[in-house]
Amino acid sequence: xxxxxxxxxxxxxxxxxxxxxxxxxxxxxxxxxxxxxxxxxxxxxxxxxxxxxxxxxxxxxxxxxxxxxxxxxxxxxxxxxxxxxxxxxxxxxxxxxxxxxxxxxxxxxxxxxxxxxxxxxxxxxxxxxxxxxxxxxxxxxxxxxxxxxxxxxxxxxxxxxxxxxxxxxxxxxxxxxxxxxxxxxxxxxxxxxxxxxxxxxxxxxxxxxxxxxxxxxxxxxxxxxxxxxxxxxxxxxxxxxxxxxxxxxxxxxxxxxxxxxxxxxxxxxxxxxxxxxxxxxxxxxxxxxxxxxxxxxxxxxxxxxxxxxxxxxxxxxxxxxxx
Numbered sequence: 001x002x003x004x005x006x007x008x009x010x011x012x013x014x015x016x017x018x019x020x021x022x023x024x025x026x027x028x029x030x031x032x033x034x035x036x037x038x039x040x041x042x043x044x045x046x047x048x049x050x051x052x053x054x055x056x057x058x059x060x061x062x063x064x065x066x067x068x069x070x071x072x073x074x075x076x077x078x079x080x081x082x083x084x085x086x087x088x089x090x091x092x093x094x095x096x097x098x099x100x101x102x103x104x105x106x107x108x109x110x111x112x113x114x115x116x117x118x119x120x121x122x123x124x125x126x127x128x129x130x131x132x133x134x135x136x137x138x139x140x141x142x143x144x145x146x147x148x149x150x151x152x153x154x155x156x157x158x159x160x161x162x163x164x165x166x167x168x169x170x171x172x173x174x175x176x177x178x179x180x181x182x183x184x185x186x187x188x189x190x191x192x193x194x195x196x197x198x199x200x201x202x203x204x205x206x207x208x209x210x211x212x213x214x215x216x217x218x219x220x221x222x223x224x225x226x227x228x229x230x231x232x233x234x235x236x237x238x239x240x241x242x243x244x245x246x247x248x249x250x251x252x253x254x255x256x257x258x259x260x261x262x263x264x265x266x267x268x269x270x271x272x273x274x275x276x277x278x279x280x281x282x283x284x285x286x287x288x289x290x291x292x293x294x295x296x297x298x299x300x301x302x303x304x305x306x307x308x309x310x311x312x313x314x315x316x317x318x319x320x321x322x323x
Contacts, residue, residue, distance in 0.1 A: 002043035011039040046112060046132045059114060062296060063107050065095040065121040071240075072268045073285065074122065077140075080289030081120060088297060090117065101125045111135055118296040124183050124212075136299040138292045143184040149299065151292045151309045152186040153283040155265075158313040159193025162235040162263045162281055167201060169261045169321050171233025174198060174205045177221060177245060178237025179212050187237070190265055194235050206231065222248045232260055239264035242278045246320070262320040279318040284311050 008018045013036060020028050021036040028036075039045075062085050066074040082092045093116065097103045104123055108130045110116050118136035131137060131144045139150040159176075166174055176194045181187065191209060198205040208224045210217065221241075225231075225248060236242035242264030246256060254260055267282030269275070276282075291309050298304050317323065 002045040004045070006043055007036065007039045007045050010043060011036045046134045059117045060089065061091045061093055061116045062293070063093050063095060063110065063116040063119045065097055065104055065107055065119060065123055067097055067099050067122060067124065069094070069096045072270060073266045073283070076269075076285045077122070077289050080286045081293060084290050084293035088293070097123065097125070099125060101127065105130055108135075111137070118300060120292045120296060124181050124185070126183070136296055138295045138299070140288065140292060141186045143186070147307060149295045149304060149307045149309070150186075151288055151295060151311070153288065153313050154310050155186050155189035155313075156193040158265055158281040159190040159195075159235065160197040161193075161313065161315055162190075162265070163194055163197040163201065163203070165263055165279075165315050165321065165323075166233035166235065166261055167203060169233065169257070169323055171261055172204065173231045174203060174233045174235065175208065175224075175228060175231040176205070176235050176237070177208045177224070178241060179210045179214050179217070181212050190235075190237055218244055218248065221245060225249070225252075234260060234262045236262060236264045239266045239268040239277055239280055242280070242320070246278070257319070257321050261322070263315075264320075267316060276316050276318045279321040280316050282314045282316045284313065287311050 004018050008014060011018070013032060017028065017032060018036055021033050064078055064081050066078060069075055069078065078094060085092045095103060095107045104125055104127050107119060108127065111119050112135065118138070120138045120140065121142070122140045123142060128144050131146050131148060133146045133148055137148050139148055141150070141152050143150065163174060176191050178191060191207065195205070195207065206228055208221065210220060214220065221244060234245060236245055242262050245262055249256060249260060256262060262278055264278045264280040267280050267285070268277050270277070288311055291311060295309065
């Protein structure tokens, strides 16, 4: 990755001149400015926005990118992010990307132009080329080739916890049902934790795992269940997949939790007053949001020590298990 020194060398100027060009200082001659900007473009150099933010303080706004506001988990996460950003005296701007690649890129360009101080992102798009460790970005669940800070729940132990809770509920043959993103995310560790714990406990298991995007997911899950009628415990990769399974089993007259126990992941609630939709491995949404905001400000203050921040999960009993 190109550095400011590389730009200075290519343009034939000093580091101070490069810095003044980046910060739009009026003392730089037009010809010199053009020369430095050309070197920046040819080297694909991203200025150290962190230092620039601290120097010029052009923005007191944090951007949050989420796939959709309609998903209760993302809505709850956004609520707590805004709450914590506000406590810091900053404002939050929300990018409801609807998984639109171009919208996410536009927000990353805003960051490079210093229009926002930092970005917290939950994204499954191919934006790796736009993400840099030079930029104040905190990712949730997603890994990038650049070494950016990311916050996640303990997906691996969540998978193990689901197995143990299903065993406590008397299950003898377990199934993992889920999908896998083509992007590198920590979510894959739910399946890995599930599988490792089944092996450790010497319990029979089977796995349904389709690559995203999946066409006719509900039908494929139904066919899988028809082929595995002896399963009596299911760990769904998230609560919404769990709800799809409940609908399928209902059509077949299979009783829950009498015949099959189901545990999801996330801890989705339609409102604060309502119960959890199914038995679930609950992500600590409030803590994850606070950790993400704290991480952004740690980056801005050059106070980052641990770039991987993993938070513990808990089991919450709903109507789809007995205990």
